[in-house]
Amino acid sequence: MPKSEDDIDLDGVLNEIGQFGRFQVRQYGLMIIPIIFNALFTLSYVFTAGNLDYRCKIPECDDTVTSYHPAWLNNSVPFKNGVPAQCERFRLIANTSLEDFYCDADAFDRSTLAECSDFVYADDEVTIVKDFNINCPHNDWKLTLVGTVNNIGQFIALPIAGYLSDRFGRRLVLLLSVAGSAVFGILRSYATSYEMFIIMEFLDPAIGSTMYTTAFVLALELVGPKMRVSGNNVISCAFSFGEAALALFAMFFRNWRVLLKIIYIPGLVSLPLLWMTSESVRWLLSKGDREKAFGILKKAAKMNGKSLSPAAIESFYPNSEKDSASEELGNAGFFSLLVDAFRSPGLLLRVANCSFCWLTNVLVYYGLSLNSVTLAGDKYLNFILVSLIELPGFLIMQLILDRVGRRATLCTTMLLCGLFCLLAEFIPTENTWLSLIMFLVSKMAITMSFGTLYIYTVEIFPTNLRQSLLSVCSMFGRIGSMIAPQTPLLAKLWSPLPMVIFGGMGITSGLAILQFPETLNIQLPNTVQEAMSMNTDDRNNKDRDQLS
Template identity: 40%
Template sequence: MSKDTAIDLDRILQQLGAFGKYNIVNYALLLFPIYLAGMYGSVFVFEASDINYRCKIEQCEGLDDTSWLTSAIPLEGDRLSKCKRYAAIVGNETCRAFNTNITIGCDAIQYSHYVLLQFDLGCQNWKRTLIGTIHNSGLFVSLPLTGIMSDRFGRKKALAVASLMNGIFGFARSFSVNYVMMVVFEFLEAALGAGAYTTAFVLAMELVGPKGRVFGNTLINFIFTFGLMTLPGLSWWLQDWRQLLRIIYAPAMLVLSYIWLLNESVRWLLSKGRNEDAIEILRKAAKMNNVDISEELNPIFEMKVPEPKQTKNVDAENDRTSTFARVLKSRIIRTRVIVCSFLWMTCTFVYYGLSINSVGLGGNKYVNFMLVGFVEIPANFACLLVLDRFGRKKILIIMYILSACLCIGLSFIPKDHKLLSLIIYLSGKFSITVAYSSVYIYVSEVFPTSVRQSLLAICSSLGRVGSTLAPLTPLLALYYDNLPSIFFGSLALTASAMVLILPETLNVPLPDTIEEAERLARPKSVSAE
């Protein structure tokens, strides 16, 4: 596909309108799997949450009066110890006969509910937090795999298959009979299905022109946040991890129907030389939006499928492998992959880390998680206001620095100032959410169409080192309460400096060829639409 074709396509998308009837119908379909992804990405937080449990004291269990607890179990801070008890006085089996000078480990655990009860994970925090790590490690497989499928076979097929895998393995996980079975299905669900979100995102970004990308991204993030906030509400109501999994994963299987319902990305079709299919969809869009394309842009509707002689074009379908090889040989694009991967890793580490650690804050863990999710709504609205006005680079740098200052600042706030700590905590989540939303747009704008999702998937999968490590950060708090926040802030500060390496992409058409992507690094190539 030539440069002229790419520019014409963006101009046609502009004339069709960013959100006409055609776009609304397709966006409505895409928002459903995105809503589900909002729950799937953090379900492990409630699937294996750290609940109230303690040592089981056989001679005292079943008594209506619980005043014996402080006689049998030592305090750790202001709470009863979860994994220690006082030794019973030998020969005295009464409920209050304990030697408070001798502390021993639990013989058995008294649970309330959830995974810890059914798989006996009490006092094994590493096994509990490993569930989240196993889930996120699956993304190292899913994102590049789905990206390759998407770039080769089409966006809608990749989306449908990935969502089906989500539904099958997520639903099956609810019938786990032991810990090993659960973590295996946890991995498979993420490894084969987690790419559904990135596929839906790329398809949505390619559906509109430059002026509609930020608004489209904001809409996607609103729906994702709605899914994120639905999760603690369902978990609070159900109080049963098996029912929770069945309710949220069963609807994912419906997305298989998108193979027949959803329109393929016109930009992807053109990059593969399938011009007739692309033209048919553009005509359908113009008819649905009741728009007449101006005469100067009509030549794109006269395009024919390339003749065999034209196969030298590196962006044609027959040169998929050589195109990807050329991309990797480009020093400019290789540098972008490295930088974008680090930016993504920082966002996932801080974003998921703050979300996961929120359930450890004082108060109701479900409400805390909802608040941490709710703050993403104004954060995404802020993206809508500032990204198209001030550009991508400035906003990213400011948000990373702000997030670093807020996270590190938490360590200087006294423990008894809970309200102030919560405000600072939510402000840190606000700033990293703005950065995360900006990175998603930014990364989709700096790579060529023919390998856009593959490279986006590489950046995302490498960046998932952050989300893989994030579930383990609550263990750091066992040594120092604010150690997770200090880690978050240090990484964000480093990321702010690395943004300076990337080009500005404000109002620049999506690059369709390697040459166009490389020219983004040159100031003269950046021009308003």
């Protein structure tokens, strides 16, 4: 029977050229750039569409230069929990003379309320709330809709981008996603209406949504099995620093138009640098293009100060019979491969389980991030803390993931996250520091789970469908991120509801994960048959023996 490119022991070749040498460091250095951009772009709406503190403007009392909390304010507007009403004021008594008007209590009818038409803001921060007059609680849906529309764009684009990536290559899709996202982000900064802003908010992720997954796959497919956890943590830490950088930029550039220009213009500037990215060797092999794949590996070996063995070189120069088989497989229709894959009930169940796990992880991860700005205290500091708490989570992953395995780590972290989310509701509201600590511990647990899930998803699916199936799972994850911006509204129905939902789904998904196979130290599967054979202990033992 003729052999195909799947018979090349790529993980063995990576061992020869170095699992994480100078070549991989260079590749990761380049991939960190779009990963940081993705963090900045994906969550920018937290601050561009963030709500503001404002109150009714009292034309009879507010001077040209207004004070947010003047001494007479209690006479003119109702207060709730020590906070002035945003959209209501006491009606001015009709026979009150404006001459020598001192805004005292006798000038207002405290039994009658009137709606406000103008507003005074607490500080100089400018979001779309101020520019597009999205004031008062009945307009809150317009703000939460921004995040949902952003994630609808990702939901629609991810499967398309996954197909394009598996069909035409990771590198091309990465360049297009960074360029497209940057263009629509810059255009959004010039929006003249809420409607124009929303359209640009949709088009940005619709083009750039695959930025993270493509960069992740491009980086991870070029490292050996023993370095996948370290490689994953490099990518994940870059994303966390990107999130923290977003809050810092928002803290210093408090106008949403300026903020968008600051974070999106570097995306266009980076394109010549990203052009230097190497294409995925595994993708080239799956397409039967051994020559280009061998050229990249030769370059990697030279840069790492290594050399390829005669056996490895020979595997890239097969006889004509092998060439014919490789060409036939490389030209196989993508959709026919996908249809054949889904004829496997086991793979179909794996995709469904993985998709639910993604939905839960994304919902809880982004839900906790978005709800952090509603916690007591400085919203920028809270967001930075919730971002940086991910770093110790990655450190713990580095220590345990290659010791206890993927399945046990993913299951345990999901269960712990669910438990912490539920326990957070038993903490008294006045104990803000303990609430913040429990919030941070929950975020650290879901971060460990999310980081493990990315590695796991890459390892349980075959090369020729890897990014497409990763995109399918990620697409279902976007359902979670579409719901996440609405969770602050759920708290208005019942304050514990968001955390109860996070906790319940976390525990359920943690138990469902036990149906996955263990993938510790295995070679990445190239075919559906290899991916499904990971359920057997013999396959795992064989791969461990090869790597020992």
